[in-house]
């Protein structure tokens with residue numbers, strides 16, 4: 001994909017929830033982040049019942065919705081950030097907001113906004129045929145997840161269906177900071193590589209520079225969500241944390 | 251989209267990848283066990299001695315007389331151990347979980363009936379049990395919270411969202427995502443990703459199968475109309491399963507109209523919702539134009555859910571079953587009426603269906619026949635009834 005990768009180096013994909021704490025902040029922080037040396041920005045579109053998310057991202061979504069975030073407004077913010085022509089912007093949301101918006105319209109508007117790909121964690125490969133065709137038809141890349149519980153045939157299917165990169169879920173569980181990552185993360189990443197030549201990104205539970213540095217040589221990118229959302233919750237600019245995480249990639 | 255996980259265009263498996271292998275494992279185990287004589291005879295024996303099956307068919311003479319129309323019968327699921335149909339499903343899934351080697355059980359609950367049923371089977375089998383329950387529901391169903399704790403279950407309050415059944419279900423799914431290797435999730439209704447809606451129907455169809463046989467034996471004919479309340483839709487689909495192949499039998503599901511469907515304060519997903527995805531399946535749900543799931547309202551905690559099982563969505567779309575909404579105040583009146591006339595205190599969930607049975611009985615007139623799934627007993631709702639109408643309980647012999 002269009003991930004900004006330096007051969008052989010670990011890259012960083014930070015996550016922001018669009019509209020948290022408000023859309024102006026998302027635009028401002030997003031524009032700064034895509035120019036800061038990251039591989040891509042993952043922008044969340046809030047959903048009322050996010051089954052794959054822990055308390056931090058759940059609350060961020062609820063705050064965004066309470067502040068009036070709509071899918072239209074999230075796509076406008078994405079367009080604004082993608083307009084920087086810097087690191088690519090990916091959307092992460094759940095299937096129901098996409099169905100409500102209309103998958104064709106969603107794909108078209110996202111592509112027009114300059115978004116490069118979509119991640120929909122509650123659409124496993126089995127349910128993906130139509131929606132993935134719609135997204136790729138509009139020129140968007142599709143990213144599927146593999147989990148520590150995925151048997152080989154499911155890993156193979158997710159790798160086949162992915163067009164941007166493969167999202168390797170590092171923990172058996174939901175998003176949110178963990179003090180330690182499971183020891184078999186690297187084995188899972190290695191297994192995924194035997195099924196694909198696409199870049200492999202590791203996410204869920206990664207919150208510290210130390211955890212990021214442990215992924216060097218194993219993953220192509222580390223995805224960090226809750227830790228960044230936490231900074232915004234505390235009223236802090238996530239810039240310093242992102243710089244710290246970026247230096248842990250080297 | 252895979253045919254085996256669908257009811258027409260409804261159903262499916264919209265869940266995080268982490269759960270997909272567990273759903274496959276569950277599907278395989280279920281397909282094997284549902285045809286396994288050892289499993290089936292264990293289930294039948296436990297249904298007889300632990301649940302108290304078969305539950306009786308009851309002729310509601312005084313309600314029939316009161317409405318002055320169709321003859322009304324109840325299928326008495328309130329007489330199941332723990333007081334509702336929920337135990338049929340919880341028992342079946344617990345036996346299944348044991349055979350799958352799962353060592354921990356989780357569940358969600360709204361009214362607390364499913365939580366109590368799950369806590370009960372976990373006590374019986376010595377399995378650790380965690381029940382997720384909305385903080386708001388814990389308040390209005392506090393007797394059931396105490397029952398679950400007495401049975402040894404841990405009740406975890408859920409404060410996110412509307413703090414009711416929807417959010418408890420989301421939390422239970424998140425727990426399952428995290429502990430999927432050794433945990434079985436006993437979902438409480440015909441909702442969720444495949445294979446749950448089909449599996450829970452098969453575990454509840456004992457209601458309809460027994461009722462059909464009992465009705466034929468007692469009345470020498472089939473009922474004209476079968477009525478049941480619909481939260482997620484398990485007592486109704488279990489009842490309907492016995493009659494869905496009898497084209498002469500009308501199937502009617504009664505949803506929670508809350509303060510009135512027109513007010514937006516309700517939980518009638520089939521009557522007032524649109525197609526969408528909630529908790530892993532594509533069905534009718536209550537949502538706004540952005541696809542955000544809406545808060546619901548019902549006086550009956552067990553109906554206070556913004557979705558409905560995908561098989562109901564299919565039956566509604568096919569026109570094989572019809573769905574109506576009954577409001578809070580109508581359910582409260584039906585609760586009192588049934589309690590005083592029949593000496594049977596219905597759950598507030600069941601009371602919704604009783605109200606509609608009254609309307610249908612009048613409309614259909616004498617000679618017609620209605621069978622109601624009496625899904626549960628009402629002791630748990632005493633508190634709620636007393637708080638909405640403390641003083642106007644008529645005395646026996648007085649006006650109703």
Ligand SMILES: Cc1ncc(COP(=O)(O)O)c(C=O)c1O
Pocket residue numbers: 334335336360361362363364438439440479480481482483484485486551552553597599600625626627
């Ligand atoms: C007595 C009773 N009836 C009905 C319901 C609604 O559930 P379902 O529609 O799955 O039967 C409940 C749920 O808690 C209940 O306790």
